[in-house]
Amino acid sequence: MDEVRATSAWVAARSSHVTIDHSGIEKVVETVKTSIPKVEWDFEGIHYFDDGPLTVQYLFVLDTLNFCFWPDKDLNYDDLASGLKEALQNDKSVFDADRLQKYAGPELRKLLKWPRPLPLEDERVRLLREVGLELEKNFEGKASNLVDSCGKSAEKLVTLVTRHFPGFRDHSVYKGHQVFLYKRAQIFAADLWGAFKGKGYGEFNDIGEITIFADYIVPAVLRQLGVLKYSAALAATIEANVEIGSGSEEEVELRACSVCAVEKMRELILKKSGKQVLSVELDIWLWSVGVQCPSLQHHRTLSIYY
C-alpha cells in the first residue's frame, strides 16, 4: 500500500481544487483525544456471516459491486449488502463461480429485489462475470483460496486481487503521473478483517498498511470536519449536484487528499499520544458519521471503483 500512500501524497502536494488544512487535522485530533470513537464492523447488522468460506465469497461479490449507488437516490450500500445476504441465505450456490458468469441485469436486480435497473448495471454484470471466470480459472472457484494464498498479508491480497481482476485496478493519471487508490481491493481486505475479527480468513499481520477507502462519503465528512477545503468552483459544482468526470483533476484530488489527510491524522495521533491507530479504524468511524448524516453533500462521479 506504499504506492497508495506515496501517490496520494504526490497529488496532495500539487492539488489546487482540494487542500488539506493542517489546523483542521489538529482540531479533530484534539477533539477525539486519543480515543477514536469505536465503530463495530457491521454496526448496521446487514452483512452475511457464517464464519466460513462462504462469507469470503459473499464479501468478494459484495466488494465487486461496492460502487456508485448515488445515481438512484433510493439505493445505497445497505441495499446491496442486505440484498446479497438474503439471496445467499435463500440459495447457498448463488455466488458459485459458474453462476456469477451467467447473471444478466434483470437477474441481478431480482436477486437484490430492486424494482428498476441498477446504476451502471451492465458494468456490474460484467464485473461479476470477470470475477466468476477468474476465480474458476485460478482459484478453484473460491475466493477463500485467493485469501488463503496471501499468507496473512493484506498487502499481498490487494496485489493479488488487482493483478487477477482488472475491475479492481482503481488508478488514474494525474498531471502525467499514475495514482493508485485501490478502494475496492483494500476494502475487501478490511471487510475480511472486520467480519472475522482479525482471525481465520481475517487475520492479517499487516492490517496497519491499509489506507482509508477513497469513496464519495469520506471526503465530504473530512470537509465537514474542516480537514479538507475545496476551491469555490469545486464547492459550487458539488452543491449544484453537477457530475465530476472520472479521472478529472478535481476527482483525483478529492480522493487522494482524503487518503493523505487521514494518514496525517494518524501520524499526529501517534505523535501526541503514542497511540497507533489504524486507517481502517479511522475510515469506519468517518464513514459511519457520513452515512448517518442525511444532509451530507458528496461529489458525484460515475465510476466502477467506488
Ligand SMILES: Nc1nc2c(c(CN[C@H]3C=C[C@H](O)[C@@H]3O)cn2[C@@H]2O[C@H](COP(=O)(O)O)[C@@H](O)[C@H]2O)c(=O)[nH]1
Ligand atoms: N470509505 C468507506 N466507504 C464505504 C464503506 C462502505 C461499507 N463498509 C461496510 C463495512 C463495515 C461497515 O459496517 C460497512 O457497512 C461502503 N462504502 C462506500 O460508500 C459509498 C456508499 O454510500 P451510500 O450511497 O450513502 O450508501 C460508496 O462509495 C461505497 O463504496 C466503508 O466502510 N468505508
